[in-house]
Amino acid sequence: MKLDCFQHPVTILVGLGFPAEIRSVREAYAWLHEWPPSKRNAKHAVALNACKAALAGEIDVETARRTFVAFAQRANLLAPDAEAIVAGSEAGARAQIGNSKTM
Numbered sequence: 650m651k652l653d654c655f656q657h658p659v660t661i662l663v664g665l666g667f668p669a670e671i672r673s674v675r676e677a678y679a680w681l682h683e684w685p686p687s688k689r690n691a692k693h694a695v696a697l698n699a700c701k702a703a704l705a706g707e708i709d710v711e712t713a714r715r716t717f718v719a720f721a722q723r724a725n726l727l728a729p730d731a732e733a734i735v736a737g738s739e740a741g742a743r744a745q746i747g748n749s750k751t752m
Contacts, residue, residue, distance in 0.1 A: 652710070653673045653674040653675050653703065653704060653710055654672060654673045654710070655671070655672055655673060655674070655710065655711070655714045656711060656714075658670040658671060658672045659671045659677070659714065659717060659718055659721065659727070660727070660728040661680075661721050661726045661727060661728060662726055662727075662728050663726075668728045671717065674700050674703045674704055674710055674713050674714075675704065677696070677700050677713065677714070677717045678697065678700035678701065678704060681693060681696055681697045681700060681717070681720070682697070688724075690723075692719060692720045692723045692724070693720055693724075695716050695719075695720070696713075696716040696717045696719070696720035699712060699713040699716040699717070700713050700716075700717065
C-alpha cells in the first residue's frame with residue numbers, strides 16, 4: 650500500500666457528471682493543480698497546500714483528504730454517496746408499498 654493512499658477514496662463528478670475516484674494525496678494534488686485558475690478560491694488553496702504538506706510528510710494523509718472533501722463539497726463536485734442513494738430509494742419504495750396497501 651502506498652503511503653499517500655486514502656483509507657477511503659473520494660468520488661467526485663468530472664466532465665459531464667461522470668464519477669471519478671480520487672484514491673491518494675498524489676491524485677488529489679494533481680487534480681487540484683489542474684483546476685482552472687479562474688475558479689480557484691480559498692478552499693482550493695487550503696486543499697492544495699494540505700496535499701503538498703501531506704506529500705512532504707508534514708501532515709496526516711487523512712487530514713489532506715478531509716480538506717479535499719471540503720473543497721469538493723464547496724465546488725459541488727462531491728458525488729452523492731451511492732449507499733445513501735440506495736438506502737433512500739429502498740425507504741421510498743417501502744413507503745410507497747405501505748401507502749398502496751392502505752388504499
